[in-house]
Amino acid sequence: AVIAASSQAPSSQVAPHGGPSAGRLGEVMRFLRRAITPPVVATLAGVVVGTTPLHAVLVADGAPLRVVYAALRTLGQAAIPISVVLLGANLSSGPDYAAIRPSLAVGIALTRM
Known part of the structure; x- marks a missing residue:
């Protein structure tokens, strides 16, 4: 029951x-x-590294783990170009013009020229 x-x-x-x-x-x-997105996590990690003794181990001149920092920096420098490429790929196909008003489709087409 x-x-x-x-x-x-x-x-x-x-x-x-x-x-x-x-x-x-x-x-x-x-x-x-x-x-909590990846950029937020990266920012928080940067604050932690920059404000603690980890800075002397990872970032400072002659740091023993500077190679790790250099590798992470190289990966970080590629983030914006990759984002731009992905944005371009997403925008390249354009909207489904059958699903929108014709005047809006014409406006989008003129803007892309």
Whole structure:
């Protein structure tokens, strides 16, 4: 009888594990997943390295792990050109002109010229 009663309850009335605070925690976690992007992680890592003794190990002249820093810097320098190439590839196919108004399609075509 308990199983049947719980399966009939609407999902909006069933409290998540942990009650209302668990819902807020879920919202915070969803926000963090969207907000913490690779550029944000890289920025935070740069702040940590630049403000701690890791700077002397990775970045400073004569640092023992300067090779690691140089490799990461080379990869980072390629990020913007790769992003531009990907943007161009995505824009090259253009929109589906059958799905938009003809006046908008003409405006897009004139802008691309």
